[in-house]
Amino acid sequence: MATKKKKRAKKPRRPAFAVRKVTLKDLPILVHQRRAMWRDLGAREQRELDRADKVYARWARSRMKSGNLMGWVAENGGKVLGGGCVWLQPVQPRPGHKLMIQPYLLSMYTEPRSRGLGVASGVVEKALEWCRKNRFSQLRLHASEMGRKVYLKHGFERTWEMRRRIKKLREDS
Ligand SMILES: CC(C)(COP(=O)(O)OP(=O)(O)OC[C@H]1O[C@@H](n2cnc3c(N)ncnc32)[C@H](O)[C@@H]1OP(=O)(O)O)[C@@H](O)C(=O)NCCC(=O)NCCS
Numbered sequence: 481m482a483t484k485k486k487k488r489a490k491k492p493r494r495p496a497f498a499v500r501k502v503t504l505k506d507l508p509i510l511v512h513q514r515r516a517m518w519r520d521l522g523a524r525e526q527r528e529l530d531r532a533d534k535v536y537a538r539w540a541r542s543r544m545k546s547g548n549l550m551g552w553v554a555e556n557g558g559k560v561l562g563g564g565c566v567w568l569q570p571v572q573p574r575p576g577h578k579l580m581i582q583p584y585l586l587s588m589y590t591e592p593r594s595r596g597l598g599v600a601s602g603v604v605e606k607a608l609e610w611c612r613k614n615r616f617s618q619l620r621l622h623a624s625e626m627g628r629k630v631y632l633k634h635g636f637e638r639t640w641e642m643r644r645r646i647k648k649l650r651e652d653s
Pocket of ligand 1: 516517520521546563587588591594595596597598599600601604611622623624625626627628629630633
């Protein structure tokens with residue numbers, strides 16, 4: 481009697497990728513990721529995106545130079561799959577906190593064909609590692625709908641930050 485062999489479902493292959501810290505030479509990659517992130521979040525006006533690219537490039541360059549912006553990219557064979565940055569954001573003084581800066585995770589982006597493979601997770605892990613090494617007590621961010629699962633998986637929790645909209649912006653989330 482012929483026995484039917486059960487076909488095993490093929491597990492999708494995780495591409496090998498390495499996450500490295502960026503340098504100023506990588507600025508065009510960071511600008512691309514920033515623009516692509518906003519486009520995915522609903523910003524569609526090319527002129528606005530072009531303008532935002534220039535402003536972000538200037539903003540990021542000066543902060544990278546002063547050591548207030550760090551970035552990481554995930555690469556596979558020289559191809560960039562995704563990345564993200566930590567900005568040391570100025571904050572108001574409060575009791576028990578000597579530093580008036582806090583690390584803030586921003587510009588998280590994974591190229592569409594590389595999503596769901598752990599690329600963003602790899603970047604988040606590097607960012608957390610950097611914060612621990614530099615003795616920061618927390619890492620903050622504003623999560624897009626797509627990003628929420630990634631952050632929850634890495635122990636991020638919702639906070640009590642609030643806002644009152646004065647004017648609705650198209651890309652607001
Ligand atoms: C959000 C984003 C960066 C996630 O990148 P990613 O590399 O796909 O994320 P990861 O592969 O590390 O996913 C981690 C977890 O998120 C969830 N997840 C990621 N992609 C998912 C998908 N397509 N469907 C469902 N869940 C998904 C899973 O829970 C996954 O955990 P698992 O590995 O245990 O399954 C990416 O979707 C993106 O660039 N989106 C557009 C821009 C954006 O929203 N950026 C975030 C701004 S805060």
